[in-house]
Amino acid sequence: MKTKDLILITALNLFSERGYDGVSMRELAAAVGIKAASIYNHFSSKEEIFNSLLAEMQNRYEKIVHTVSIPTGTSKEAAIQYVGISEERLQQIAGELFLYFAKDEFAAPFRKMITSEQYRNSDAGDIFSQMFINGALEYQTELFKNLIEQGEFIDADPEIIALHFYSPIFLLLAKYDETREQNIMEKLYKHVSQFSKLYVKRCG
Amino acid sequence: MKTKDLILITALNLFSERGYDGVSMRELAAAVGIKAASIYNHFSSKEEIFNSLLAEMQNRYEKIVHTVSIPTGTSKEAAIQYVGISEERLQQIAGELFLYFAKDEFAAPFRKMITSEQYRNSDAGDIFSQMFINGALEYQTELFKNLIEQGEFIDADPEIIALHFYSPIFLLLAKYDETREQNIMEKLYKHVSQFSKLYVKRCG
């Protein structure tokens, strides 16, 4: 792996555990296997490493959004693919979203890092909000709005449905960081199953 | 206000905005209106200030738990007071919990601080989990279990009901940090209202 990428991934993992201010350039360099001064052959400052991590995550996130069912900003036509929504499809959406941010080698530590830095750095705060709060909710609100119009879902406030679908995923991610427990996927599954029971219209 | 308490509340607010490592003793002292060395007349180290904040929050939290309906660890007899649960009662529980951690002068910045420090400091991680994840869920699981047994709630997995009741509150707190929007209480209200429609048994 190129040194520059190695610096980035190492910094991400260190920042996610100890915070941006809790990691010195010397520690980062040692973890990479070089001296601190050598980092400056690849990045102009510590802050630039952090900013590169934000940019890298946004790149990866957009790519993921375009290939799977991870939520992004508003997107009307994306909802069309959910005609004839099934509990299995909802399970898939929730499962992919959860696993990506729980176990992906970049996304998982990034989520920890951005959670820790959200109040300190305003760029981090914006990304945290866009990626884990407002962006996710807005996308899913649009999705459920369409599903209601199509008669797939019971008639209720789509914003609240999105909140009821997404917020357990959000909380289970925080829970996963701490316990690493195995049966957390089972909890996720049960959540979606119950959500489906409550909101998806019985057909026939 | 005593200097010692002033140091604590000032440190809490600074830590919540910039993180523990992002605040120097000189900055803290300046915000209090004294010199850095004078802080050591009240605390033996920077770390001790942080630990005092953890202890202070735990004290306040226990007091709150004993007087209002904020969740704590398991508590069977507490559920008895919810016989004949109404939507208004659920609104009250959710509202009190939310407002305490969103606006209380100590609890609100503490929640930010502990969110930022949860991965860096294992004590902080434990308290975050106990106060905002597992503790809250365990208490409410017990509560809803009783409500099901008493026939107030539809028959469903009480862990999932607790997740469905609490996780939107958890997410809305994170959202509130960023937007400070006024209509967030309305969203909380709508969530509980919809939750109530879905889970509380229709009587008669």
Added chain:
DNA sequence: CGTTGACAAACTAACGACAGTTAGCTATAA
């Protein structure tokens, strides 16, 4: 084929700034 030049990326050494903390002095008030 072997030498050279150029560039990337590592290194050592060091800079000034600032970190947490301590020692010792001073002033207020019980």
Added chain:
DNA sequence: TTATAGCTAACTGTCGTTAGTTTGTCAACG
């Protein structure tokens, strides 16, 4: 008078960063 709680000054260590140097790689050239 004695304790409390402020102060100045300074210590040691680490911070992010820079300057200047060495090493390795590889293409171009005699």
